[in-house]
Amino acid sequence: MVSRLLRSTVWLSLFLTVSSHAAPVKIGLIHPTTGRYQHMGFDMAQGAILAVEEINRDGGILGQPIELLTANTASHPEQGQQAVRSLIQQGATFTMGAAASDVAIAAGKTAAKQDRLFFAALSYANETTGVDGHRHIFRETTNSWMTAKALSFYLGQKLKDQRIFYVTADYSWGRSLESSIRKFTDTKDTQTHRSVLTSYPRPRHSELQSALQQAAASDADILMLSLLGGDMVSALQLAHNMGLKDKMEIVVPNLTQSMANDAGPSIMEGIVGTVPWYWQVPYQFGHPRGQAFVEAYLTRFDEYPDSPAASAYSILYQIREAAERAGSFNTDAMIQALEGHHYMLLKDPQHWRQFDHQNVQSTYVVRAKARDEVMRSERRGDLLDILLTLPGNMGARSYEEWSEARSLAGKTASLEH
Incomplete structure (x- = not known):
């Protein structure tokens, strides 16, 4: 496992040095590279790397290649906040990642203060899109x-x-x-x-x-x-x-x-x-796009993708598609393009729910x-x-169940800025 983590770090370092003639759109990934959650963090990074490579080969986003910036959270909320601030200072238009819900919640609030979106790739606490939800955070994975x-x-x-x-x-x-x-x-x-x-x-x-x-x-x-x-x-x-x-x-x-x-x-x-998500899902239930992801991941990393990798990969494709629908990287336009959007990628149908930004999926x-x-x-x-x-x-919980939880926490029944 140590050799795998070292290999991932080398790949990521090499990837970050790749240059392009066009001005890149920078996307920041926060993930643990140390601590008890580090393996999930490296899975996220590998999923993100594969998506970026594929998207860049296909022309990037709105004609701009993606440059992936990364920062370690060590699964600490304060370090996650610092990581988001640093990535935005480096020019990140979007931020994503986590691996611990406290980190995702803290990172999302930090991104919101600078009018940036944060996409939680691994954050299962109900609070992420519940009582701590707001307009600037979207959760790709399931919740508790x-x-x-x-x-x-x-x-x-x-x-x-x-x-x-x-x-x-x-x-x-x-x-x-x-x-x-x-x-x-x-x-x-x-x-x-x-x-x-x-x-x-x-x-x-x-x-x-x-x-x-x-x-x-x-x-x-x-x-x-x-x-x-x-x-x-x-x-x-x-x-x-x-x-x-x-x-x-x-x-x-x-x-x-x-x-x-x-x-x-x-x-x-x-x-x-x-x-x-599990790598056998696309084969057992007949999802060709998911099968293609598994095969590409196997070729690139010589192992089967885990669910954190699938989540990070999906987020980057969703960012690309939303930007193309919006015609820009403007935060408000991106939110509108994501809210209520239905799609299929690596599994059966999914959608970004409008009222809480929870990704509804199997x-x-x-x-x-x-x-x-x-x-x-x-x-x-x-x-x-x-x-x-x-x-x-x-x-998924209903709007009534969601709004009741927010009311008990003193929050409004709609996402706040």
Whole structure:
């Protein structure tokens, strides 16, 4: 994995030095290149690089090539804000990225102060396009509400007379995810369905171990691990060593291929989660454009694309198409071109909802394949079985639900500047 990260860094450095005779449009990507979420950050960067290369070969955006600027967030909100300010000072017309919801929310507010758009590529907290939403932020990926609804459809009758134990990262994403899952699985009783919060970022090993020991002693039937990145991998390794998979079903609400790869197929086998996209989706459901993306990514990076890569790739194509519809890079014109826009790219239909700038799309419930299946697959890269697809219009919260949440937070029922 280290060699892969070094390779990505070299590619990105080489890419940034490419010059063009035409004045470029600069797009800033903020992503973690250090810390527990760095693998998701590098996936984002690779997806962005591929999109930029393709778009530039096709004439750029409005005749201008894209120049990709990048900055490390280390998954810290303050560093994310500084990164956005720096990229805008360097001339970025648009900003995108994140990997942690606190970073996305902070970055979006910073971009708005300078009348720039921010596109969240990996930010699952409801707040991103909910109580903290505004006109200058668009979220490409799914949110906790959609994740929780998809999981509730899968768990269904399993939850009858069963208990869930929650281990949750103590920041906006983790808290909103636990709250949403409790709502849709009818597990709001915190005495019956207990929880432990873990520090964010970088919970100590002893803290994760203590949380899992409490889960083991709880007689719960389902362990809900609302963690991401390296934190999730550490928790899964601990759970495996403690024999928790033999005692309870383990659910990872927001799963990525990088987490599954890092944990390993023996540890992952049978674990359930959700993804907004998986590289088998275009093949299983017949989406040629998504298949072309997978093949191009394989050729470029010699590995299958993960969902953060797909998100970053999609954002850049959506920026190009919106600018072409708007005829300019003007922020207000871009917002108008994006709001309510329906499209298909890497999966089934998606659209940018007008009232909250949430990208409405399908959520997939998946289960990690048996180790033997993974080891037999090409590049040992087919990690997940798709169990269920929840269409976006069934998963996304309604305007009434959205406006009620904003009202409780003292916000208006429309996006503010």
